Every structure is written in C-alpha cells, then in structure tokens.
Amino acid sequence: MRAGLSHAPARMGLNVTNPLDQLRRCSVAVDLGSARTRVHIKQAGLVVDEPSAVAVNTFSGALIAVGTAAERMDGRTPGHIRVVRPVCNGTVIDIEMAQRMLRALVGTTVRRAWRRRGAMQRAAVTIPHNADPLARSAAVETLTGVGAKQVELVDTPTAAGVGCGLPVEQPEATMILVCGATTTQIAVLSLGAIVSATTVPMGGNTIHHAVVQHLRNHHELILPSQAVRPLHLALTGGNGGTTEVWGRDVATGMARTVCINPDDVRAAIEAPLIGLSDAIRSVLHNCPPDLVADLADSGMVLAGGSAQLPGLDERLRAGTGMPVHIADQPSLCAVNGLAAMVEGQIRPLGAEVH
Numbered sequence: 001m002r003a004g005l006s007h008a009p010a011r012m013g014l015n016v017t018n019p020l021d022q023l024r025r026c027s028v029a030v031d032l033g034s035a036r037t038r039v040h041i042k043q044a045g046l047v048v049d050e051p052s053a054v055a056v057n058t059f060s061g062a063l064i065a066v067g068t069a070a071e072r073m074d075g076r077t078p079g080h081i082r083v084v085r086p087v088c089n090g091t092v093i094d095i096e097m098a099q100r101m102l103r104a105l106v107g108t109t110v111r112r113a114w115r116r117r118g119a120m121q122r123a124a125v126t127i128p129h130n131a132d133p134l135a136r137s138a139a140v141e142t143l144t145g146v147g148a149k150q151v152e153l154v155d156t157p158t159a160a161g162v163g164c165g166l167p168v169e170q171p172e173a174t175m176i177l178v179c180g181a182t183t184t185q186i187a188v189l190s191l192g193a194i195v196s197a198t199t200v201p202m203g204g205n206t207i208h209h210a211v212v213q214h215l216r217n218h219h220e221l222i223l224p225s226q227a228v229r230p231l232h233l234a235l236t237g238g239n240g241g242t243t244e245v246w247g248r249d250v251a252t253g254m255a256r257t258v259c260i261n262p263d264d265v266r267a268a269i270e271a272p273l274i275g276l277s278d279a280i281r282s283v284l285h286n287c288p289p290d291l292v293a294d295l296a297d298s299g300m301v302l303a304g305g306s307a308q309l310p311g312l313d314e315r316l317r318a319g320t321g322m323p324v325h326i327a328d329q330p331s332l333c334a335v336n337g338l339a340a341m342v343e344g345q346i347r348p349l350g351a352e353v354h
C-alpha cells in the first residue's frame with residue numbers, strides 16, 4: 001500500500017489530483033497530538049505549541065483554561081472542574097472540546113490575522129497514517145468547526161519525514177519513527193509515499209505508566225507525574241547511581257521517599273521497548289529488499305517528543321542492529337514538515353522519477 005499525502009477535503013468526494021498544489025493553497029498547518037497541539041500559520045510561523053488540554057466547569061460547561069494552564073490543573077481539580085484531553089492516539093475523540101481548545105489557543109489576534117489573509121479558508125492537518133474514516137472526518141470536522149472551508153489531511157510520518165529533512169521524495173528508502181505520547185508510527189517512505197508502515201500503541205505515556213506501575217508494584221509507592229522525569233534522566237547516567245523520588249505510600253497514604261536504581265527503571269520499560277523493536281522488524285519484513293538494503297546504511301530517524309527519552313536510540317540500535325538518529329527538534333518535525341508543504345518549500349513529491 002502506498003499512502004503518502006492523503007486528502008479528505010471538507011467537501012467530500014472531490015477528486016484531488018495534485019496534493020502539493022492543494023497543500024500550497026493552505027495557510028494554516030495543524031498538528032493535533034494527544035499530548036500537544038501545534039499550529040503554524042503561513043508566513044507567521046509557529047503560533048501555538050501547547051498541551052492538548054481543556055479545563056471545563058462541569059456545572060456550567062464554561063471553559064476555565066486551555067493548554068499549559070489546563071495541564072497544570074490536571075490531578076489537582078476540585079469536583080466541579082474536569083480536565084479533558086480531546087485528542088487520543090493522534091485522533092480527535094471529542095470534536096467539540098477540540099474546537100473550543102483550538103479557538104482558545106490560537107487567540108483573537110491570530111484569528112484576526114488569519115481571517116485577514118483568508119488563512120483559515122484552507123487548513124492542513126496531520127493524521128495517523130492508518131486513520132479510519134471516522135478519525136479522518138473527526139479531524140476535518142474539528143477544523144471546519146473553527147472556520148476552515150477545506151481541510152487537507154497529511155499522514156504524520158510523511159509530514160515528520162519532511163520536517164526532519166529526510167529526502168522522502170527520492171527513489172530511496174527512508175525510515176522514520178514518530179514517537180508520540182500515546183503511539184509510535186513507524187514508516188518506510190520512498191518517492192514521497194509510505195511503502196510499509198505500522199502504528200504501535202506505545203509512546204511517552206506508556207513508558208511513564210510502566211515506571212509508575214513498577215514503583216507501585218515493587219515499592220508500594222504512588223508516584224506523582226512530575227516525579228517520573230527525573231527517573232528517565234537517571235537512565236542516561238548508566239553508572240548505577242540511585243535517584244531519590246517521593247510519592248504516596250499505597251498502604252498509609254503518607255508521603256515518603258525511595259531510592260531507585262536506573263537498572264530498575266530500565267527493567268520496567270523493557271517490555272514496551274521490545275514491542276517497538278518487533279514492530280520495526282515487521283515493517284522491514286513488508287518492504288522490498290532493495291529498500292531494506294538502503295536502510296542498512298541510512299538507518300532510521302526518531303521524531304516526536306518521546307524520541308528524547310534518554311537511551312531510546314541506543315536501545316533501538318541494540319534491538320535492530322541499524323543506525324538510529326534523533327532528529328533536530330524532534331517534537332516539531334511533524335508540524336515543521338506540514339509547514340514546509342504549505343509554505344511551498346518542497347518540490348513535488350516524486351518529481352525525480354523519469
């Protein structure tokens with residue numbers, strides 16, 4: 001299956017023949033992630049990079065906070081406030097909340113600017129490569145609800161590949177892993193299209209939960225979410241030094257600290273990482289041998305926020321025997337790639353084929 005730039009215009013049934021032309025006519029690029037939402041406006045740059053979170057009053061339905069402010073409230077709210085995450089697994093699961101979040105995040109000034117330029121007439125948005133029709137129409141509906149007349153959908157791995165500066169339009173294989181919060185999308189691209197791909201339900205949140213679960217099972221401690229990051233950082237040390245974290249004792253409910261060895265953390269996250277290496281092998285298995293040969297030299301590039309997980313690159317190198325590189329600014333690869341498409345900075349995909 002080859003599925004690179006895929007389109008689901010707001011007016012369904014339109015026959016799109018030139019994907020890049022359509023994308024160049026977009027003035028806003030949106031990467032709606034489970035963890036973060038990023039919005040690039042043509043000729044204005046990245047105007048939003050905020051957590052995909054909305055805090056609402058459950059009695060009145062009023063919006064209390066969005067983005068960073070809403071995320072800060074998570075886990076600390078009284079009964080009448082709920083923090084909602086309208087995007088899960090890279091797809092919009094609560095269209096109304098996603099629209100309210102986008103409206104609030106882009107703010108009045110930016111909204112005015114994009115209306116002046118007719119920017120919101122056409123919008124491009126990333127979508128997981130295997131998104132089903134429901135997920136596709138949810139993305140389209142979200143964007144049309146905030147003013148877009150037409151919406152172009154672009155596979156996240158293709159956008160991220162472009163954003164990492166990979167030569168995705170060349171007749172050679174490039175492999176990208178988009179390591180998000182809830183999923184990792186693994187894709188081999190050639191001539192601007194996905195040749196083989198899969199999505200693993202494993203991301204930064206999975207690693208986070210594995211560590212929390214380990215502490216609960218082995219140390220009877222419930223970790224607050226901000227205590228997990230120091231444990232991740234301890235993985236880079238690899239010198240056996242311990243890290244002290246505090247949490248709530250499962251039995252007594254009192255706060256206490258515990259010293260954790262990096263090897264314990266490594267063991268806790270081993271299972272999801274094995275799953276990731278297996279998924280990479282299955283993607284390669286479905287690739288033509290010539291493309292696999294290309295990848296033996298070039299290896300894979302890690303994009304997405306979780307690409308920064310300490311030691312992930314080394315673990316994948318050891319698990320697959322392939323070179324592994326981390327993209328510059330991995331969190332921004334998808335939105336930057338989409339931005340390059342709408343700004344007309346890339347050549348037509350497949351243009352090198354004679």
Ligand SMILES: Nc1ncnc2c1ncn2[C@@H]1O[C@H](COP(=O)(O)OP(=O)(O)OP(=O)(O)O)[C@@H](O)[C@H]1O
Nearest residue numbers: 033034035036090180181182183204304305306308
């Ligand atoms: N420096 C870091 N070290 C480890 N993990 C990180 C770091 N920075 C971000 N992350 C993790 O990256 C994830 C967010 O990545 P990203 O912004 O690519 O996700 P997303 O696009 O919103 O999610 P998805 O693609 O799954 O919908 C979070 O799980 C976060 O914990």
Ligand SMILES: [Mg+2]
Nearest residue numbers: 033034180334
């Ligand atoms: Mg993402």
